[in-house]
Amino acid sequence: MTDRPHLAVIGAGPAGLAATLAAAAQGVRVTLLDSAARAGGQFYRRPAAEPPAARPRTPHHHRRTGRRLDEALARHVEAGRVTHLTDHHVWFVERRSHRRAEDAAERGGPRDSFTVHALLGPDQDDSVEVRADAVLLATGGYEKVLPFPGWTLPGVLTAGGAQAMLKGSLAVPGRTAVVAGTGPLLLPVATGLAAAGVEVAALVESADPRAFLRRTRALAAQPGKVAEAAQYAARLLRHRVELLTRHTVVKAHGEERLEAVTVAALDADGRVRPGTERRLACDTLAVGHGLLPHTDLAETLGCRLEGLAVHVDAEQRTDAPGVWAAGETTGIGGVDLALAEGHIAGRSAAARLTGAPPDPREWAPVAKSRAGLREFFAALDTVYAPPACWTDLVTDDTVVCRCEEVTGGAIREAVARLGAGDPRTVKLMTRAGMGWCQGRMCGPAVAGLAGCELAPSRRPFARPVPLGVLAHAGEADDDPSEQR
Numbered sequence: 366m367t368d369r370p371h372l373a374v375i376g377a378g379p380a381g382l383a384a385t386l387a388a389a390a391q392g393v394r395v396t397l398l399d400s401a402a403r404a405g406g407q408f409y410r411r412p413a414a415e416p417p418a419a420r421p422r423t424p425h426h427h428r429r430t431g432r433r434l435d436e437a438l439a440r441h442v443e444a445g446r447v448t449h450l451t452d453h454h455v456w457f458v459e460r461r462s463h464r465r466a467e468d469a470a471e472r473g474g475p476r477d478s479f480t481v482h483a484l485l486g487p488d489q490d491d492s493v494e495v496r497a498d499a500v501l502l503a504t505g506g507y508e509k510v511l512p513f514p515g516w517t518l519p520g521v522l523t524a525g526g527a528q529a530m531l532k533g534s535l536a537v538p539g540r541t542a543v544v545a546g547t548g549p550l551l552l553p554v555a556t557g558l559a560a561a562g563v564e565v566a567a568l569v570e571s572a573d574p575r576a577f578l579r580r581t582r583a584l585a586a587q588p589g590k591v592a593e594a595a596q597y598a599a600r601l602l603r604h605r606v607e608l609l610t611r612h613t614v615v616k617a618h619g620e621e622r623l624e625a626v627t628v629a630a631l632d633a634d635g636r637v638r639p640g641t642e643r644r645l646a647c648d649t650l651a652v653g654h655g656l657l658p659h660t661d662l663a664e665t666l667g668c669r670l671e672g673l674a675v676h677v678d679a680e681q682r683t684d685a686p687g688v689w690a691a692g693e694t695t696g697i698g699g700v701d702l703a704l705a706e707g708h709i710a711g712r713s714a715a716a717r718l719t720g721a722p723p724d725p726r727e728w729a730p731v732a733k734s735r736a737g738l739r740e741f742f743a744a745l746d747t748v749y750a751p752p753a754c755w756t757d758l759v760t761d762d763t764v765v766c767r768c769e770e771v772t773g774g775a776i777r778e779a780v781a782r783l784g785a786g787d788p789r790t791v792k793l794m795t796r797a798g799m800g801w802c803q804g805r806m807c808g809p810a811v812a813g814l815a816g817c818e819l820a821p822s823r824r825p826f827a828r829p830v831p832l833g834v835l836a837h838a839g840e841a842d843d844d845p846s847e848q849r
């Protein structure tokens with residue numbers, strides 16, 4: 366197997382799995398790396414060990430697809446075509462140029478190769494290196510959360526965090542929950558919590574999803590998505606979850622932990638309508654304001670971004686030679702789009718690595734579905750947005766950067782009194798974004814409070830790396846993808 370072209374796929378979510386299966390089926394050796402203990406990513410996330418009876422929370426066809434992906438992966442692993450490395454946290458991908466004639470001859474041409482550096486295990490104090498001929502980035506997205514007074518209280522968690530708890534540990538975060546923010550992710554979170562026995566006091570959505578009904582073209586092209594939305598609406602009704610659209614949480618209350626939230630209605634400009642505030646008792650607030658693509662690894666490889674997502678061509682190739690990208694790293698678009706992009710990326714990478722010219726006609730139906738889904742999610746994007754008033758809700762004593770405990774007041778002072786005109790200068794003046802998460806959490810809020818567009822932050826490494834690991838980078842002899 367080791368004489369076959371070798372593709373490293375980073376991320377074992379729907380996109381990475383589809384890419385791995387497509388490439389392995391075309392005769393390429395694949396190493397699939399993921400920081401999680403099991404394949405599946407966010408959508409097919411399951412407990413580390415399978416429980417005796419899994420509770421049904423996702424539609425049947427999704428569970429069937431998840432099982433099919435699992436079984437196909439197991440077959441390829443068994444046959445030695447795929448190495449699946451779990452608990453591998455990739456912190457850097459290094460391009461190695463083979464300009465020397467003998468290196469190039471050994472590799473059958475002047476192609477570059479890649480070394481994928483990954484931290485291992487729960488302590489992440491050890492690193493391994495996987496060497497590959499090409500890299501496929503399928504690292505998905507992460508949640509955007511905007512601050513408001515009380516958002517740091519215990520009991521407030523991200524909507525995706527609540528979902529991960531439900532799917533990954535079969536645990537519920539509390540007894541009475543409010544699910545709030547904006548975006549379609551709030552629907553599975555609210556219905557999932559309700560199905561698991563949590564009393565969901567309200568789903569508070571700042572957008573007005575009815576605006577989507579005017580996008581008739583996008584809706585007509587995706588009847589499956591319309592049916593899914595109707596199913597969620599029915600489940601909300603069945604569990605008596607109050608749906609508050611064009612509303613927002615203005616404050617979370619509590620002494621030691623969350624006890625209640627105040628919600629208020631929004632006017633047409635996204636401002637709080639005075640006099641509409643009401644208090645909802647709850648011990649859990651699951652809040653999220655949409656998703657953002659993970660682009661750290663792509664940026665360090667020199668891939669061009671389009672907005673905040675990795676730019677790809679029709680074959681899912683990035684601008685960086687030998688690097689493909691698929692799924693939410695190329696733009697937020699849900700599980701079906703991630704599967705379609707992953708399949709095309711895997712087919713294209715395999716064809717190019719084996720020297721066979723890719724024939725897009727072979728994946729034309731998948732490409733058609735990809736186009737429709739991209740159009741649908743672009744339309745969805747125009748509907749779901751945080752309310753215009755979110756910056757007004759951030760009081761001067763609201764902590765914005767949790768790692769460095771920088772408040773809204775400190776950021777405003779840096780902008781208004783000290784002349785900081787961009788998030789980087791705000792960071793230098795206040796330390797906002799200098800902590801453990803390197804601004805992944807507070808970046809959108811700092812940019813918004815500074816009156817700037819959110820820009821990619823160009824972090825050299827995708828994860829915090831121990832100095833000992835850095836000191837020994839490049840010295841590893843063992844490549845886990847070759848140990849079979």
Ligand SMILES: Cc1cc2nc3c(=O)[nH]c(=O)nc-3n(C[C@H](O)[C@H](O)[C@H](O)COP(=O)(O)OP(=O)(O)OC[C@H]3O[C@@H](n4cnc5c(N)ncnc54)[C@H](O)[C@@H]3O)c2cc1C
Nearest residue numbers: 376378379380400406407408455505525692693699700703
């Ligand atoms: C927190 C969260 C919860 C979500 N829940 C739902 C839901 O319930 N329903 C729904 O329809 N959609 C949900 N989504 C959206 C969902 O992510 C997509 O629809 C779909 O899973 C995207 O597939 P993907 O393969 O692009 O990314 P993902 O499924 O996110 O998979 C990316 C994978 O890459 C791995 N990874 C990332 N960076 C690294 C790294 N540096 N090293 C190693 N591995 C890495 C991650 O561990 C993950 O397994 C959720 C998104 C998020 C962020």
